[in-house]
Amino acid sequence: MTALRIVAVNAGLSEPSSTRLLIDRMVGAVTEQMGEGRVEVEIVDLRDLAVDLGQAMTVGFASGRARAALDAVEGADALIVATPVFNASYSGLFKMFFDLVDIDAMAGKPVVIGATGGSPRHSMVLDHALRPLFAYLRAVVLPTGVYAASADWAGADGDTTSLNDRIARAAGELVSLLTPRRGAAVTDVTVDGRQLSSASAVTDGRRQAVEAAGIANFAKLLGTA
Numbered sequence: 001m002t003a004l005r006i007v008a009v010n011a012g013l014s015e016p017s018s019t020r021l022l023i024d025r026m027v028g029a030v031t032e033q034m035g036e037g038r039v040e041v042e043i044v045d046l047r048d049l050a051v052d053l054g055q056a057m058t059v060g061f062a063s064g065r066a067r068a069a070l071d072a073v074e075g076a077d078a079l080i081v082a083t084p085v086f087n088a089s090y091s092g093l094f095k096m097f098f099d100l101v102d103i104d105a106m107a108g109k110p111v112v113i114g115a116t117g118g119s120p121r122h123s124m125v126l127d128h129a130l131r132p133l134f135a136y137l138r139a140v141v142l143p144t145g146v147y148a149a150s151a152d153w154a155g156a157d158g159d160t161t162s163l164n165d166r167i168a169r170a171a172g173e174l175v176s177l178l179t180p181r182r183g184a185a186v187t188d189v190t191v192d193g194r195q196l197s198s199a200s201a202v203t204d205g206r207r208q209a210v211e212a213a214g215i216a217n218f219a220k221l222l223g224t225a
């Protein structure tokens, strides 16, 4: 079986970066839930491309490493993206990268969204900034977005159960969307610890998983209906 290709886009700027840490956790959860050998992941750190992306904006086209990153994103089966919150929105670097992406290549592409911030009060950035951006790009944004505030990393072991739960739920939604199981029972497909379907046979496992996840319009968006 050909491995699915997931590209994770990290817009974190710090060293170390909490946004990169969130990306690593999300990638780890998806990889674990997908199973060994079923997914290939590439992580794009926009920090390293900042100058190239700025230049691409001024000349009107991307080249070099920026072009390679855009090609990877455009060719991916799914994306995991995360940005730090800057002044109550996504960062300029994050927006600049997705301003350069080919809109048609984004249509129907599943995207898990994430953000980090100093304040837990800015978690709505996922819904008022990231979701509209990817809706405009006609991507399929998964229902669960993951926001990590500074306090989420502050537990004794540098983590909290609730952040892990949110990451696992977002990963489960993506895995359900990406794993069509034509003609097979889907009783073992779960999201958020909940069995998605008791159907013993389905003709379109992808549509079944999507509908069971409560996102019935995804199949139409993906052209599988």
Ligand SMILES: Cc1cc2nc3c(=O)[nH]c(=O)nc-3n(C[C@H](O)[C@H](O)[C@H](O)COP(=O)(O)O)c2cc1C
Binding pocket: 011, 012, 013, 014, 015, 016, 017, 018, 019, 020, 084, 085, 086, 087, 088, 089, 116, 117, 118, 119, 120, 122
């Ligand atoms: C210019 C700037 C603006 C920021 N604005 C916000 C904000 O509006 N809300 C918030 O919660 N955090 C804000 N922060 C904090 C960052 O979002 C937070 O530290 C983030 O996790 C940094 O990510 P990184 O470690 O991956 O670089 C801001 C930080 C900077 C540098």
